[in-house]
Amino acid sequence: MTDKVLLAHGAGGRMTHQLIRELFLPALGNEVLEALEDSAVLDLQGGRLAFTTDSYVVKPLFFPGGDIGRLALCGTVNDLAMMGARPLGISASFILEEGFPLEDLEKVLRSMEQAAEEAGVKVVSGDTKVVERGAAQGLYITTAGVGLVPEGIEIRGSGARPGDLVIVSGPLGDHEVAVLVARGDFSLEGEVRSDCAPLNGLVEAMVSASREIHALRDPTRGGLATTLWEIARASGVGVLLKEESIPIREEVRGVCDLLGYDPYYLASEGRLLAFVPEGEAEGVLKAMRDHPLGRGAMVVGRAVEEPPGKVLLRTKIGGHRVLEPLSGEQFPRIC
Amino acid sequence: MNWRREEPEAARALVKEIARLVEGPLRLMEVCGTHTVSIFRAGIRAMMPPELELISGPGCPVCVTPTGEIDRAVELARRPEVVLLTFGDLMRVPGSRGSLAQARAEGADVRVILSPLDAVAVAEGEPRKKVVFFAVGFETTSPAIAWAVKEARRRALENFYLLPCQRLIPPAIRALLSAGRTGVDGFILPGHVSVIIGRAPYLFIAREFGLPGVITGFEPLDILEGILMLLRQKREGRAAIEIQYRRAVKEEGNPLALGLMEEVFRPADARWRGLGSIPSSGLLLRDGFSEMDAVQAFDLPYEEVKDPLGCLCGEILQGLKRPPDCPLFGRGCTPEAPIGPCMVSSEGTCAAYYKYGGVST
Numbered sequence: 001m002t003d004k005v006l007l008a009h010g011a012g013g014r015m016t017h018q019l020i021r022e023l024f025l026p027a028l029g030n031e032v033l034e035a036l037e038d039s040a041v042l043d044l045q046g047g048r049l050a051f052t053t054d055s056y057v058v059k060p061l062f063f064p065g066g067d068i069g070r071l072a073l074c075g076t077v078n079d080l081a082m083m084g085a086r087p088l089g090i091s092a093s094f095i096l097e098e099g100f101p102l103e104d105l106e107k108v109l110r111s112m113e114q115a116a117e118e119a120g121v122k123v124v125s126g127d128t129k130v131v132e133r134g135a136a137q138g139l140y141i142t143t144a145g146v147g148l149v150p151e152g153i154e155i156r157g158s159g160a161r162p163g164d165l166v167i168v169s170g171p172l173g174d175h176e177v178a179v180l181v182a183r184g185d186f187s188l189e190g191e192v193r194s195d196c197a198p199l200n201g202l203v204e205a206m207v208s209a210s211r212e213i214h215a216l217r218d219p220t221r222g223g224l225a226t227t228l229w230e231i232a233r234a235s236g237v238g239v240l241l242k243e244e245s246i247p248i249r250e251e252v253r254g255v256c257d258l259l260g261y262d263p264y265y266l267a268s269e270g271r272l273l274a275f276v277p278e279g280e281a282e283g284v285l286k287a288m289r290d291h292p293l294g295r296g297a298m299v300v301g302r303a304v305e306e307p308p309g310k311v312l313l314r315t316k317i318g319g320h321r322v323l324e325p326l327s328g329e330q331f332p333r334i335c
Numbered sequence: 336m337n338w339r340r341e342e343p344e345a346a347r348a349l350v351k352e353i354a355r356l357v358e359g360p361l362r363l364m365e366v367c368g369t370h371t372v373s374i375f376r377a378g379i380r381a382m383m384p385p386e387l388e389l390i391s392g393p394g395c396p397v398c399v400t401p402t403g404e405i406d407r408a409v410e411l412a413r414r415p416e417v418v419l420l421t422f423g424d425l426m427r428v429p430g431s432r433g434s435l436a437q438a439r440a441e442g443a444d445v446r447v448i449l450s451p452l453d454a455v456a457v458a459e460g461e462p463r464k465k466v467v468f469f470a471v472g473f474e475t476t477s478p479a480i481a482w483a484v485k486e487a488r489r490r491a492l493e494n495f496y497l498l499p500c501q502r503l504i505p506p507a508i509r510a511l512l513s514a515g516r517t518g519v520d521g522f523i524l525p526g527h528v529s530v531i532i533g534r535a536p537y538l539f540i541a542r543e544f545g546l547p548g549v550i551t552g553f554e555p556l557d558i559l560e561g562i563l564m565l566l567r568q569k570r571e572g573r574a575a576i577e578i579q580y581r582r583a584v585k586e587e588g589n590p591l592a593l594g595l596m597e598e599v600f601r602p603a604d605a606r607w608r609g610l611g612s613i614p615s616s617g618l619l620l621r622d623g624f625s626e627m628d629a630v631q632a633f634d635l636p637y638e639e640v641k642d643p644l645g646c647l648c649g650e651i652l653q654g655l656k657r658p659p660d661c662p663l664f665g666r667g668c669t670p671e672a673p674i675g676p677c678m679v680s681s682e683g684t685c686a687a688y689y690k691y692g693g694v695s696t
Contacts, residue, residue: 008671015671244343260681262376317346317555319378321691327670 012221012267013326036234037157038079038217041149050085052076053144061108061138063182065174065193066269068141069112074198074269075220076145077119081200082216082272084155084207085147090116091125095140098133108139119198121145152211159214160235160275164303167274167281169202169288170195170296171247172224173266177255192251197270202293206274209287215275223265225323227273228311232303235275239311241301241323264313265326275303342556346382349559354384356566362388362518363565364654366504367525368395368682369553375691377555387562390517390654391687393507394525396471397424397680398652399607402640404500405430408469411498411633412443418461420454421469423447424680427673431640435469451476451483458487458495467496467629475527477501477618478592481599484624496629499619502605504528505536506616510607512544517654521565522548523558526580531596533588534576541574552580599624608642608676609649648675651684658688665689 008015025034032040039052056072066074073090080087092112096105116123178194199218206213215235219227224246232239248263256263270293276284281299288294311323365371371391374380380389393399409430412419419435426436426447439445444464448454451468458466470480480501487495504525511517524537529550540548547568551561561579568575578584596618605617620628629635642649645663650656658664658677668674670686677683 006671260372313378315376315378315555316343317377317379317382317559318343318350319380319382319555321376321378324690327690 011326013226016221017325035156035158036230038082039085039145039147041083041085047151048149050080050083050147050149051144052079053142054079056141056143057137058179059137060179060182061104063194064178064191066178066196067108067111068139069108069110070115071196071269072141072143073112073115073119073123074196076143077121077198077200078218078269078272080145080147081198081203082155082157082218083147083149084153084203084213084216085149086204087119087121087145087147087200089124089146090121091144092123093127093142094129095136095142096128096130097136097138098130100138105139115198119200121198121200150207153207155213155216157215157217157231158234160231160237160303161214161277162237162303162305163278164214164237164275165278165281165299166228166239166241166301166303167276167285167288168219168224168247168298168300169199169272169274169294170270171249171252172219172268172271173248173252173256173263175269176223176266177252180255180259190251190255192249192255195268195270197293199270199272199293202272202288202291205287205291205294206284209283210276210280212277212280213274213284214277216272218268218272220267220269222326223263223267224273225262225264225311226325229309229323229325231273231275232311233309235303236308237303238305238307238309239301240304241311241313243313243316245298245300247296247298264323278302345556346559349556349563350382353387353559353563353566356563356570357384357386358570360386360388361520361566361569362390362654363521363523363562364390364392364517364519365523365558366392366394366508367523367528368398368680368684368687369527370394370523370525370551370558371684371687372682372691373553373555374558375687377558379555379558383562390519390657391651391684392654393511393607393610393652394473394504395677395680395682395684396473396476396502397422397428398648398676398683399502399507399609400425400428400471400500400676401606401608402430402642403606403637405434406432406638406640407630407635408498409433409435409438411467411629411635412438412445413441414465414633416465418444418446418457418464418466419469420446420448420457420466422449422471424682425469425471427679428676429643429674451480452486455483455486455490455492455495458492459490462494465494465496467498469498469500471500473502473504473525473528474531474596477600478531478589478595481595484599484620484627485595487627488624495627496632497620497627498629499600499617501600501618502607503602503616503618505532505539506613507607507610508537508540510610510613510616511653512540512546514653519546519654521546521569523561523565524548524550524576526550526552526557526583529578529580529584529588531589531592533584534578534586537576541576545574547574548576550576550578550580550584552583607652609652643674646675648677648685651677658685661685
């Protein structure tokens with residue numbers, strides 16, 4: 001490992017994993033943290049509590065389809081939802097840079113409230129700190145969330161089993177491309193809007209259709225490839241994907257062609273990946289497609305026994321390619 | 336050019352035909368890094384019959400930029416009056432005294448741009464700074480760089496400089512063939528470069544070296560078709576330069592772009608990583624524009640620097656070695672902590688093997 005924090009440590013790929021494994025877990029590790037799930041699940045008397053935290057440093061603060069406030073609220077709700085938990089309350093801490101316009105702060109807060117309403121959850125605790133001009137980039141938000149895991153629900157990133165079908169809830173990568181375009185660094189133009197949305201309603205609909213969902217994850221930093229690699233590794237299964245069934249918008253492909261990016265590594269903030277037993281898939285898929293956030297749901301592949309921990313993509317022309325986790329690319333800050 | 340035709344059936348038919356036509360061991364070189372990436376992403380290597388080997392060539396502009404040129408750019412960037420502009424991948428290429436990214440972390444003003452014209456805009460917006468554009472690229476980008484130079488002249492900017500480091504593809508192919516070590520049986524020739532230069536500059540490959548070449552597009556089906564066209568030539572005992580990428584490449588190239596290049600630049604001998612100095616393979620500003628040449632304006636001597644110990648980038652760029660043959664590959668040298676440029680650039684052969692390697696290697 002290097003002796004300094006690099007931007008790539010925050011990209012959500014190999015280096016992020018290395019940082020967590022080599023520094024965070026040795027110092028803070030315990031059986032709950034080491035599961036590296038989207039939320040910790042704590043046993044309570046008479047129930048199970050899901051608990052998660054996240055920070056948001058996206059640049060720019062406002063982008064088509066969202067802003068840092070909406071992103072923070074949705075990201076935390078989604079981390080709870082990926083464990084099948086119903087969100088109970090969210091906390092939000094704000095680090096504000098001296099000189100930041102209050103009008104912008106109000107916009108962020110209103111948008112956060114709007115997202116909270118969509119999710120049916122409340123921001124129940126908060127904090128603010130102000131730092132000198134130059135010590136932060138306008139505004140950073142740290143959130144935490146707690147939720148209850150209903151009885152009988154056992155969804156976790158390590159829960160995928162051979163034979164499961166892999167479902168994605170809609171087109172991938174819209175969020176990252178919307179943020180990239182909004183940054184203006186590449187003089188790109190485009191109409192892509194971030195997919196940023198709270199997914200707990202969609203998950204409830206899925207869970208109502210089947211109690212047998214094995215694994216859920218939202219493909220944020222590192223995208224489809226890295227998220228599936230995490231599930232494959234944690235669950236000890238292989239994943240076989242069919243390229244032609246993976247939904248990606250033409251505009252998103254266009255931006256990728258231009259910048260040489262690979263769309264399977266682009267972040268979404270309002271999409272999920274589900275591992276569902278084949279017999280349950282039809283019902284789950286129907287429930288997803290009946291929900292506004294799951295209209296574009298598609299089966300994109302399946303979990304297999306061999307090779308464990310690997311994600312294989314069958315390309316459109318019939319070739320094969322291994323999808324490795326995101327490695328070294330310095331993507332701009334997107335969440 | 337968002338034209339996509341990846342019908343699995345067409346691919347199956349092409350692969351079948353390729354397998355039928357292969358008669359013995361065959362080495363085809365894809366000269367261009369964009370082809371390398373496309374071949375990996377589509378999983379084409381693993382679809383080829385075992386006798387057919389696809390080897391990657393010197394067609395990644397970042398990879399062929401020698402360490403001495405990186406050092407020159409780093410030294411310029413460290414001067415307080417200079418803003419150094421460059422294309423993204425160059426930031427992380429290690430020089431002998433650090434990379435541009437390190438120079439930036441230490442306070443140098445280094446910025447990434449996507450288009451050469453952005454450099455002109457920076458120079459105009461910051462008249463007190465000396466704005467240097469570290470220009471790397473093949474024939475594909477050189478017309479746009481020429482345009483930027485002319486635009487800087489038109490706007491009478493006195494603070495715009497070019498650190499010219501462009502390279503030309505046909506002389507590099509000639510150098511590879513003249514060295515006679517590569518053992519290539521045919522070339523998958525770059526599509527984008529050929530949009531500019533057309534077919535004629537490659538004719539020597541067939542005439543002087545008796546080898547076939549096919550100018551090929553970048554979609555997976557294009558590449559399969561390009562390979563098939565090469566095999567057909569082999570089968571028929573022909574050696575010609577053919578165009579598969581007809582929808583973009585014209586026989587004569589793009590005369591307007593060629594005219595721009597001709598007006599602003601003149602060919603000059605240039606150093607390539609791994610290949611050494613190649614006659615007439617680089618571009619320098621013509622006399623009428625030479626006051627914009629950063630090498631002259633800042634009096635920058637060139638220092639020859641050895642490649643990092645153990646790094647095989649030079650051999651890999653010539654198709655003599657494959658990335659897994661390198662003792663550093665995946666051990667000391669990864670995309671996170673690259674030692675050689677082939678691991679830095681998104682089009683570098685080592686980065687492609689590392690990221691997409693898996694079953695396809």
